[in-house]
Amino acid sequence: MATSSRACHLSLLAALACGCGRTDPQWWADIYASEDDTGEQGETLGTETSAESSDTASSESESSESESSESESESSDTASSDTASSESESSESESDTGGCLDPQPFSIAPTPASVVLLVDQGAHMDQDFDGLSRWEAITEAVFEPDSGVAWTWESALRLGLSTYTSFNGDNGGTCPVLAEQPPDLDNAAAMEALWLTQVAEDENPTGDAIAALAAALGGSGRRHLVLLSARDPDTCATPNPQSGADAAVLAAQAAFAQGIALRVVDLGDGDLDAGFAQSLANAGLGLEPDGPIDAPLWAPADTAALRDELDALLGSLHSCEFELSHSLVDGGEQLCTFTLDDQPLVLADPNGWTVSDSAHVELLGAACSALDQGAVPAMSCACEAY
Incomplete structure (x- = not known):
């Protein structure tokens, strides 16, 4: 395509030369030299343009790959961070309750x-x-x-x-x-x-x-x-x-x-x-x-x-008072159950149980007397009770 265009261009110049009376050899030599420079420049420009285009495409490709990589990295970091945060929150939650599971049996002595x-x-x-x-x-x-x-x-x-x-x-x-x-x-x-x-x-x-x-x-x-x-x-x-x-x-x-x-x-x-x-x-x-x-x-x-x-x-004698393995918070007894032979007692009942202080509970009336007959006591509480 470049050779055909050049031939057409020379033909046009020849026609102009004849019309103007310019047919000397030096004039033609100058024309050819000018054409060679123009072609080389065109080819150079074309090559540079192609190279630049290629470089641009390559750069865009690298940029795209880099952005994609960074996006994947950020996504991975975010997921990792979310996981770590979730694990941290879970750990903190367990730490807050001491790994407590409701209801929590109490050791009573x-x-x-x-x-x-x-x-x-x-x-x-x-x-x-x-x-x-x-x-x-x-x-x-x-x-x-x-x-x-x-x-x-x-x-x-x-x-x-x-x-x-x-x-x-x-x-x-x-x-x-x-x-x-x-x-x-x-x-x-x-x-x-x-x-x-x-x-x-x-x-x-x-x-x-x-x-x-x-x-x-x-x-x-x-x-x-x-x-x-x-x-x-x-x-x-x-x-x-x-x-x-x-x-x-x-x-x-x-x-x-x-x-x-x-x-x-x-x-x-x-x-x-x-x-x-x-x-x-x-x-x-x-x-x-x-x-x-x-x-x-x-x-x-x-x-x-x-x-x-x-x-x-x-x-056979009992105090009917028990020391707890954990101290209760104020009102914590409301979240607890005390049983004799697996039968629940009523809190603050004359024949049930009551709180002596944060670390002791006491059986009352018939519940206390039942200990003399060998009844087995047990106590459990929600985690929030202590």
């Missing part, structure tokens, strides 16, 4: 029960019991070094001791006369030291002694008095005759209303009226004194039986 052995110190405690005096039988059953119940249970229960008597009731001055070692863990040695300073004395104002101990026995959860007696009671107001049965029952009922249960151990061998002993035992556990349901009543026949029955009795 019973707190040691407070138990006071309340021992009748009347003169009748010197009478025979299985070849020993009643007082001596108690000494062996409670404080014998190898098997005495005080040593057996001192690390598991907050044990205490109180003896009671009077010297002609109010007429003799202070009534009741108490010798006390307050309940505590690992308390057997202190209890024994007190016991060895005491002997059987005079009267036995049982109701007055129960009332005095109930007023002094503080603390949370269910607390316990274990009464060891051998004669019908008198009172501070009337030391003789022994007409204090009703007063003793009323005192036991009042103590139970304060969260203090009373158990009765009869060492009287007939000197303690059986009907009164059962009424007192019933009242001590919140039952009707003369109702159709009888509370447990212990009446051992000898020293070995006294030790064994005291051992079983102490082993």
Whole structure:
């Protein structure tokens, strides 16, 4: 195409030359030289244009590839960032709840029960019991070094001791006369030291002694008095005759209303009226004194039986208070369930459960009594409860 165009151009020049009278050789040589320069320039320009076009296309291609690569990189980075963010949020979410799953079981540990052995110190405690005096039988059953119940249970229960008597009731001055070692863990040695300073004395104002101990026995959860007696009671107001049965029952009922249960151990061998002993035992556990349901009543026949029955009795006692594995937030108990033998209890019910503080809960009324029968407690809470 370039050769044909050049020939046409030369033909046109030749015609012009003839018309103008220019036919000398030099003129034609100049024309040819001019044509060669123009062609070379055209070819050069064409080549440069083609090269530039190629370079431009190549550059655009590289730019497109670069942009595509950057886009893919950004997309990958964004996806990676989103994934990392999602994982981070998930991690933070798990961290916020401690990996908690609803409902979360709580580990609940019973707190040691407070138990006071309340021992009748009347003169009748010197009478025979299985070849020993009643007082001596108690000494062996409670404080014998190898098997005495005080040593057996001192690390598991907050044990205490109180003896009671009077010297002609109010007429003799202070009534009741108490010798006390307050309940505590690992308390057997202190209890024994007190016991060895005491002997059987005079009267036995049982109701007055129960009332005095109930007023002094503080603390949370269910607390316990274990009464060891051998004669019908008198009172501070009337030391003789022994007409204090009703007063003793009323005192036991009042103590139970304060969260203090009373158990009765009869060492009287007939000197303690059986009907009164059962009424007192019933009242001590919140039952009707003369109702159709009888509370447990212990009446051992000898020293070995006294030790064994005291051992079983102490082993059955509960504080009805539990320490929680996690402290509850304010109102957190509303997100919790407490069960006995898989049956849910009602919160803040007189026979259900309640919160003592952020780290303790307490069973009440019938729920507490059910622990004595071997009911199994359990608790679970939503994560937000603690």
